[in-house]
Amino acid sequence: MRDKLILVIGVTLAIFLILSHYSEVTDYENIEVHPRNLVKSNEKPQRSSKVINTSSESKPAQSQIAASQRSSPGCDCKSEKSGKHINLCYTDPQNLTSIGKQFDCGHLPILEKLNLVDNPGPFVDFKSTDEISKNIVFVSATSDNHYEQATNSISSVYKMYPNAKFILYSLSLKETCISQLKEKFEKIEVRVFDTSGYPDYTNNWMEYRFKPLIVAEVMKEYEYIWWMDAHISVKTAGLIEAFSKELSENSKKTDTRVQIPIYFFIHSSHSNFATLFKSLLTFFPTNSISLLKDPNRGAQLGANTIFFARTKYTVETVKWWVLCALDQKCMNPPGAQVYCRFPDNDRNTQFANCYRFDQSVLNLLMLNEFQDYKKYHSKLGSYF
Numbered sequence: 260m261r262d263k264l265i266l267v268i269g270v271t272l273a274i275f276l277i278l279s280h281y282s283e284v285t286d287y288e289n290i291e292v293h294p295r296n297l298v299k300s301n302e303k304p305q306r307s308s309k310v311i312n313t314s315s316e317s318k319p320a321q322s323q324i325a326a327s328q329r330s331s332p333g334c335d336c337k338s339e340k341s342g343k344h345i346n347l348c349y350t351d352p353q354n355l356t357s358i359g360k361q362f363d364c365g366h367l368p369i370l371e372k373l374n375l376v377d378n379p380g381p382f383v384d385f386k387s388t389d390e391i392s393k394n395i396v397f398v399s400a401t402s403d404n405h406y407e408q409a410t411n412s413i414s415s416v417y418k419m420y421p422n423a424k425f426i427l428y429s430l431s432l433k434e435t436c437i438s439q440l441k442e443k444f445e446k447i448e449v450r451v452f453d454t455s456g457y458p459d460y461t462n463n464w465m466e467y468r469f470k471p472l473i474v475a476e477v478m479k480e481y482e483y484i485w486w487m488d489a490h491i492s493v494k495t496a497g498l499i500e501a502f503s504k505e506l507s508e509n510s511k512k513t514d515t516r517v518q519i520p521i522y523f524f525i526h527s528s529h530s531n532f533a534t535l536f537k538s539l540l541t542f543f544p545t546n547s548i549s550l551l552k553d554p555n556r557g558a559q560l561g562a563n564t565i566f567f568a569r570t571k572y573t574v575e576t577v578k579w580w581v582l583c584a585l586d587q588k589c590m591n592p593p594g595a596q597v598y599c600r601f602p603d604n605d606r607n608t609q610f611a612n613c614y615r616f617d618q619s620v621l622n623l624l625m626l627n628e629f630q631d632y633k634k635y636h637s638k639l640g641s642y643f
């Protein structure tokens with residue numbers, strides 16, 4: 260009887276201690292997340308003494324994620340769902356005082372729905388890249404006018420990997436095209452891209468807003484995504500195996516602050532600067548215009564085929580990419596169009612009066628972090 264009583268008291272005490280620990284952690288996070296809650300932190304000086312180790316600020320990669328979780332005047336959006344304040348201003352990972360313009364708070368529910376805020380994981384750790392071949396999903400999108408190309412692209416994947424998981428998003432494809440595809444490719448999953456939860460202009464396929472949104476949708480379900488534009492075909496066998504090996508070797512390198520989880524394959528043959536509408540920098544400030552012009556470090560890579568592994572860094576990067584896609588001007592600055600004119604055949608240091616939409620944005624985000632395109636440029640471009 261007495262033993263039982265002691266046990267009950269012990270268990271109660273343990274539960275009490277665990278609960279108070281968690282509520283303290285939660286409070287502590289809230290104070291750190293909202294430093295403007297000065298009253299709260301002043302009231303509890305014993306907690307505010309537990310400051311985040313600020314020397315970690317010298318590690319921009321992690322601290323950029325931290326920075327986006329810290330509030331800052333004019334950047335916070337209050338979540339209806341969680342009550343939390345979410346910072347919708349991008350911070351340059353190279354300069355934590357260089358902060359972009361706030362994205363519209365109206366987009367926050369979309370981010371939450373896409374798991375781009377407080378993503379529950381699990382995250383890829385690259386310890387075993389063997390699992391990639393089993394878990395990867397190829398993803399593409401096509402409208403009627405790229406139907407033939409999309410068919411060739413899908414064929415090329417199934418030719419190499421007959422059991423591949425392939426999801427094709429229909430951008431208003433005709434019903435007959437969808438049925439033909441399903442007939443031709445028994446295993447394909449065709450999804451109609453539903454823009455009803457997104458702003459109206461996401462329906463304009465020529466602004467390429469669909470790509471970040473589709474990647475985010477699929478990333479909710481899959482850890483490894485291989486994006487294929489409709490006109491891209493795999494030409495050489497062994498792509499996934501060779502890439503898994505490259506990724507495994509790369510992830511042993513320690514010259515970046517986070518492991519690189521996003522890879523491009525095809526060089527665009529011009530710099531980031533050549534296709535940069537400057538207004539993009541108001542959202543995503545750069546630490547160096549000369550880096551954006553530098554053919555040795557600031558080249559732009561094609562967004563026609565991209566590999567994504569779901570890590571915290573990927574979720575963070577896709578979040579900004581999606582926010583840009585949801586913003587009318589970020590993804591489609593006034594005057595943006597795809598036809599470039601390189602003055603004096605200079606493909607690097609002069610503006611070519613063109614824009615690469617999704618590609619310009621994702622490249623800028625990656626270059627801001629890694630400062631050298633070669634780090635996220637796979638050597639396997641010749642497989643396509």
Ligand SMILES: *[C@@H]1O[C@H](CO)[C@@H](O)[C@H](O)[C@H]1NC(C)=O
Nearest residue numbers: 311312313314315316317318
């Ligand atoms: C803060 O972090 C740095 C590097 O991560 C470490 O060397 C240092 O000991 C830490 N300081 C404290 C007080 O935890």
Ligand SMILES: *[C@@H]1O[C@H](CO)[C@@H](O)[C@H](O)[C@H]1NC(C)=O
Nearest residue numbers: 353354355356357358544546
């Ligand atoms: C960091 O950004 C701030 C604000 O844009 C700027 O004033 C400062 O010069 C930048 N620092 C460096 C080292 O580039």
